[in-house]
Amino acid sequence: MPDPASPAIRSDAPDVSATSATTKSTPAPSRLRTVIGTGVGNALEWYDWNVYAIFTPFFASQFFPSADPTSALLSTLAIFAVGFLMRPLGGLVFGRLSDRKGRRAAMVGSIALAAAGSLLIGLAPTYATIGVGASALLVFARLVQGLAHGGELPAAQTYVAEMAPRERRGLWSSLIYISGTCGIMVATVLAAVLSSFLSEDQLHAWGWRVPFVIGGLLGLYALIMRLRLEETDAFEKQADTPDRHEPRTSVWRGFWENRAACLRVIGLTLGGTVVYYTWAVSAPAQAISLKGIEASSALWAGVLANLVFLVALPLFGALSDRVGRKPVLYGSYIGGAVLAFPLNWFIQDQAWQLAVSMTTAMLFMSAGAAITPAVFAEMFPTRLRTTGVGFPYAIAVAACGGSAPYLQTWLTSNGQGDLFLGYTVVLLLLALAVVHRMPETKNTDLT
Incomplete structure (x- = not known):
């Protein structure tokens, strides 16, 4: 854990609006810009990312040969997993940009890339038009979005954690998944509406393009909002008072010096990301493809579950500020x-x-999701905070999160779905072991 000797957020600051000699006050307009600018951009990132998963059953045959629908679905899900391979690079690139040039710069760059990837998918020609070139374009777009999403989440998490008052950091950190869930819900509602008003042939022919084009066009608004954000006090303090007698520490040395924290990030993320992508993202698509549940009904079930998730997030964030991070994490993983x-x-x-x-699973999931941005930020010093969170987090998500929908579909279609469930339980037990050994970080000063 970092030495709290030189806090970026004073331990005696009672509220977000408190004024001290070293920490400037955060007026209401700045708080509102923080919430909207971070939230809208993060929501759009999750919207772009999850539209792919939700609409997979409708466009799989547009980018791969349609003779075997199951093979086309698996190929499309494989590309969903391939996009995750870029996330560690995104976490490293945008993490270093955030730690050297500022949190705002990283968040602007990541949202621009994500929107471009979405627009490319929405306008791409199909397999029937250009053959394998369509598959290649889909892969390229997903790699671009993977790079962007690998940088977006840690940069946004760090920004919110550093802008929050120490005593309410758990509550503020829930903004990340509140906004992300709003993006998922918009994508799910749009899918439900389209499936209700368009025929199945229309959805397969062109209806699936609508949400991707919308995501690309909304990226411009998110860019404008983020360009208006202020930089965090923690980063500005570090930038204004560099140690001129000591060379800048390399990122790899920083990882080594904070290796315990990096391993905790991986351990806490592995199980959580599998559960998240299994239930919050791909469950409706799995129900449509493998259980034969009618499309619009499955999608509306997803909307209901995400509403419960949305309401629970700030409640668990506030609870962690009162009772501590570890009890809330225990409840989530158990x-x-x-x-x-x-x-x-x-x-x-x-x-x-x-x-x-879905509702039950996501209720328990919300406890961990609400506070992991705060928990991760409290593990690292300011100079390495975004990179230290982003790179190991992205490795864990790339290893287990992106492959979860594919692995679940493949095993379930072969009558071995219980193997996937056992795999999920093992990863959650690993997370419990990490929670047991980690220190309590509630009210930790960010240094």
């Missing part, structure tokens, strides 16, 4: 491990079964 098998077995061929299982 609940996920205990319920993994029952919730999956409960889903048969009815949308209400999907809604019950």
Whole structure:
């Protein structure tokens, strides 16, 4: 853990609006810009990323040969996983940009790339038009979005954590997944509306393009909002008072000096990312493709579950500010491990079964998701905070998160779905072991 001898957020600051000699006050307009600028951009990132997962059943045959629908679906999900391979590079590139040039610069760059990738998918020609070139364009667009998303989440997490008052950092950190969930919900609602008003042939022919084009065009608004954001006090203090007698530490040395924190990030992320992408992202698509649940009903079940998730996030964030980070993390991972098998077995061929299982899983998931931005930020010093979180986080997500929908689909279609559930439980137990050994970080000063 970093030495708290020179806090970037004073331990005696009672509220976000408090004024001290070393920490400037944050007026209401600045707080509003922080929430909107960070939230809109982060929501659009998650919207772009998850539109792909939600609409996979509708456009898989547009980029791959349609003779074998299952093969086309698996190929499209494989590209979903390939996009995750760029996330460690994105975490490293945008993390260093954030730690050297500022949090705002990294967030502006990441949102621009994500929007460009979405627009490319929405306008790309199909396999019937240019053959394998369509598949190549899809891969390229997903790699661009993977690079962007690998930098967006850690930069946004760091920005929010550094802007928050120490005593409310857990509550403020829930903004990351609140805004991300709003992006997912918009994508899911749009999918449900389109599936309700368009025929299946229209969805496969052109309806799937609509959400990708919308995501690309909305990127301009997110860019304008982020250009108006202020830089954090923690970064500005570090930038204004460099140690001129000591060379700048390399990023790799920084990783080594903070190796315990980096390993904690990986350990906490592995199980959480599998659960998140299994339930919050791909569950409706899995229900449509493998369980035969009607498309619009499955998508509306996803909307309901995400509404519960959205309401629970700030409640668990505030709870962690009162009782500590570790008790909330314990509840999240224990609940996920205990319920993994029952919730999956409960889903048969009815949308209400999907809604019950998704809602329950995401309620427990929300406890961990709400506070991990605060927990991760509290592990690292300011000079390495974004990179220290972003790179190991992206490695964990690339290793297990991106492959989760593909692995689940492949195993389930071969009658071995319980193997995937066992794999999920093992990763959640690993996260519990990490929580048990980590120190409590509530009210930690950011140095």
